[in-house]
Amino acid sequence: MTIVxxxxxxxxGDGLTGPWDTSAPLRSYLRRADVAGIDRTVLFAPFHSDYAVANRExxxxxxxxxxxLGFAFVxxxxxxxxVAAMVGEAVSVHGFCGIKAHRHDGRLTREVCEVALRYRLPLLYDVMGDIAPLELYATEYPGVAFVVPHLGSFADDWRAQRAFLDLLARHPNVHTDTSGVRRxxxxxxxxxxxxxxxxLFGSDGPWLHPGVELAKVHALGLPDxxxxxxxxxxxxxxxxxxxxxGPRRPVPDDGTGELPAATDPWTTQAPA
Incomplete structure (x- = not known):
């Protein structure tokens, strides 16, 4: 059995507001993952003001x-x-195999979803409890595999997680990972x-212990x-x-956004 x-x-990271945008060192994680018997690990950057730079690291x-395995953060x-150029470099040059996005940075756009569709990349998107738009993403892009970590809320928002379970059950292209789920x-x-x-098994390492997160999956007592x-x-x-x-032309879009706020993106609910 391969454990991933x-x-x-x-x-x-370059924000220096907390571990999530400062540093994600792997030394302790790898030691713990080896003891737990984890064979492979998907890596992506912490929060950063320039994800092109962070993805190259x-x-x-x-x-x-x-x-x-690498996922491109956008x-x-x-x-x-x-986004098309960033993901194109990540996939074609660096061999990445997925996209990561976070509601703390902003809601998903058609641009991100179109690029995921063109490359057939799974899109791991932390919704921070902002569950309702998932109905639109899943319906508009049935060819994209959306992976929503934490059952929709690392902040242990029971209502959001309950609402997410309905979407998980109804949409074939909506998935979840097990990381950080307390209930x-x-x-x-x-x-x-x-x-x-x-x-999907996930740990949200290196800040959560991969062995502890893996034990929760074993505790489910599933058939082999x-x-x-x-x-x-x-x-x-x-x-x-x-x-x-990848695509020969970038997905057209324009506009600007603000840098991540100096707040804890896991305990703060998504902005309206």
Whole structure:
């Protein structure tokens, strides 16, 4: 059984407001992951004011170890007009196999979703409890595999997580990861309602212990074939769809966005 952690940050941020935009060192994470028996890990940057720079740092880290897979972090607002170029470089040059975005930076745009569709990349999007727009994303882009971490809320927003379970059950292209979920019965319900093919193991390392997060998946007591899907099979299936040759033209869009606010993006709800 191959165990793949689908959610781990790596590299250096430049915000200096908290761990989430300062540094994501891997030394302790890797030691803990080895003890836990984790075989491969998806890496993406912490928050950064320029994700093109941050993605290149992650690419250098990914190149050091065959266990690593890279996802390109994009800012839906600040990177308007250059998402295709950024993701194209990440996929074609660095071998990345997914996109990461965060509601703290801004809501998903058509530009981001179109690029994910063109490259057939899974799109891991932390919604910060902003559940309702997922209905639109999933409906407008049925060919994009959306992975929503934390059952929709790292802040343990029970209402948001409950609302997310309905979307997980109804939309074939909506998935979740197990990282940071404190209410264990909601993980049980996620597998029951969404099916084992919709749930991916993730740790949100290096700040959460991968062994602790992995123990929650084992505690679900799933049949072997279902546990294999959650622990790695689902992620490997999603990244196997990636198209390495990208679009010939950028997705048109324009506009500007603000730098991330100096707030904790996990305990603060998404801006309206």
């Amino acid at each position: 952690d689908c959610h781990c940050h790596a590299g250096t 992650v690419a250098r880290i990914v190149a050091t170890d065959p266990r690593f 800012h839906p607002e600040r990177d308007r007009g250059r 264990f019965d909601l993980l049980v319900e996620a597998v029951r309602r969404g099916g084992a093919r919709k749930v 074939h279902q546990e294999q899907l959650v622990l790695g099979g689902n992620l490997l299936r999603l990244v196997s769809r990636v198209r390495r040759s």
